[in-house]
Amino acid sequence: MHQTPRPSGARNSPTESTNDSKSLDIFTQSGYFTASDGASLFYSVEGKGPPLVFCYGLVCSVLHWTYQIQELRQDHQTIWMDYRGHQNSPLPADFDSVNLERLTLDLEQMLDHLGIPEAVILGHSMGVNVALEFYKKNPHRVKGLVLANGTPHRPLESLVLTNALEPGFNFLSWLGDKQPAALRFLWKSQKRNPLVHSIIGKLGFNSKLTPKADVAQYVDQFADLDPRVFLRLIGAYRDYDCTPWLHEVKVPTLVVAGENDRIIPLYQQEMLNQLIPDSELFVVENGSHCPQMDLPEVVNAKIREFLGRI
Secondary structure, eight states: OOOOOOOTTSOOOOSOEEEEOTTTOOEEEEEEEEOTTSOEEEEEEESOSSEEEEEOOTTOOGGGGHHHHHHHTTTSEEEEEOOTTSTTSOOOSOGGGOSHHHHHHHHHHHHHHHTOOOEEEEEETHHHHHHHHHHHHOGGGEEEEEEESOOSBOGGGTGGGSSTTHHHHHHHHHHHHHOHHHHHHHHHGGGGOHHHHHHHHHHHSOTTTSOHHHHHHHHHHHHHSOHHHHHHHHHHHTTOBOTTTGGGOOSOEEEEEETTOSSSOHHHHHHHHHHSTTOEEEEETTOOSOHHHHSHHHHHHHHHHHHHHO
16 A cells, blocks of 8 residues: 655545644544445545545646645645555556546545535546546536646647657557566656656646655656556546537636646647636646646635635
8 A cells, every 4th residue: 555645744644534633723534435346445534614626637646736735624625535546545456447437436436435415626637537527427516626737638639749649658558468567667667767757847847846856756656556557547538528518517617727738738728718618717827737736826826716706
């Protein structure tokens, strides 16, 4: 079991607990629930008040939402779940269950486990698609949406501003089928490769704003995951397209974008804004694919303004 590292100030115990923290005076609860197919999934709750549910991106972690949770747990119930095969949630017995449809059902069953009928859902990157799919299946349970740095349409066609990465993912899939040991070795080697740290730091973050320690944590977490989880999700994610039904979204929606997002370009968030009725687009100046980590105070203030309106 992996414990998810977090920046200073965030809770890091993955054991079942319910208490009032004397140091922070923040209610915390964490533990596991069992999904309908038997998978064990880790969840965390911090704070009390109107519920907010945070969904992170492709083979990522709650690290990407840490600064928002630290701020919003003061007067909200902040909730998140580790997807199956991610961080504190063990690998599922059936790898075919690692897909967007199942992740969405897991989110629904976590809220059932916690007895939460309705919440604001916040998604980052692929978490945007988890949030949207949850809304599609459970519109009555969504009070509002915050969609950060996501895409409504076939992400690999524009990932890193080009479709050139798709052959690379095809190669990794082939390697996983033919030489799984070689794939695992190649995957793990990212953890100690300074070039990988540098490339990810420049592509996924604003390297002048996001602390290097946060980037290093992300690379370590990414390398510790089983590459089969990544390949399964990429397979599910590559053909995703919600453009035909986004006009049916009827809840307040805030679309957040980084001005200089090199992973999912700005025009994808502009498309979300155009297709979702009455949504608002907020472009973070100098923001990257992770503006909520680059400039957390700016993003937190905007999210608070949005929540105040709904």
